[in-house]
């Protein structure tokens with residue numbers, strides 16, 4: 001795999017304990033929405049030793065049509081995360097890739113359901129911003145699952161997405177107050193929720209994005225309602241073994 005140097009341009013807080021890192025996009029680095037990359041922090045820049053030598057696979061949160069490369073991460077305790085939180089504008093790390101097959105294909109007109117848990121919003125954002133850039137007229141439904149509203153990355157941006165046929169359904173699995181906003185739900189993503197927001201559920205394409213436990217739970221639901229495996233695209237966030245990894249709601 002080729003690695004490219006990338007310069008940190010800015011950092012934004014996009015949810016509780018969650019940052020987006022924007023890097024320069026290297027010349028010749030092309031990718032499809034939904035793909036991921038390998039971030040590599042140079043050994044001499046690590047502020048503490050890291051179990052995976054300063055490398056992590058991370059979904060690309062920016063769209064191919066955008067000028068920067070963006071990555072979203074929850075705070076963590078590893079040398080990789082501690083160093084990412086220590087980076088300042090102008091720092092240079094490397095990006096390898098792109099990798100992954102969970103991408104949306106031009107020319108297929110079937111409705112698209114994106115099922116996203118936690119920081120799975122990263123590739124979801126890339127897919128939707130790219131759909132806007134391409135004037136995509138297909139139906140898109142984004143289902144997101146997070147514990148609380150404060151945990152939802154890109155909430156304002158995704159609520160404001162303008163596509164000819166787009167629905168945003170978000171469930172807050174740990175919230176005890178009643179739902180009040182359009183598309184707001186409680187509990188886990190269920191088959192009933194999918195059918196409620198996506199009447200064309202039998203003939204839709206599904207993109208499942210999140211930690212392995214979330215991906216497994218979604219696979220069971222989709223298989224139970226009879227969705228064929230070839231219509232389900234998954235690149236599970238294997239390696240995500242922190243507190244959010246074992247919950248199906250991220």
Ligand SMILES: Cc1cc2nc3c(=O)[nH]c(=O)nc-3n(C[C@H](O)[C@H](O)[C@H](O)COP(=O)(O)OP(=O)(O)OC[C@H]3O[C@@H](n4cnc5c(N)ncnc54)[C@H](O)[C@@H]3O)c2cc1C
Pocket residue numbers: 036051052056057058059060071072073074075076077078079080081119120122123235236237238239240241242243
């Ligand atoms: C295709 C793909 C896409 C991905 N996309 C994203 C993404 O967009 N955003 C994202 O955040 N993640 C993504 N991930 C997961 C990402 O690669 C990391 O696994 C994840 O961010 C957690 O990284 P981490 O360094 O906090 O912990 P990991 O490297 O996963 O380490 C696992 C756990 O080990 C323990 N641990 C390790 N070192 C220490 C230490 N020094 N002290 C105490 N405990 C320790 C911690 O509990 C830690 O959570 C993706 C993974 C894949 C495969």
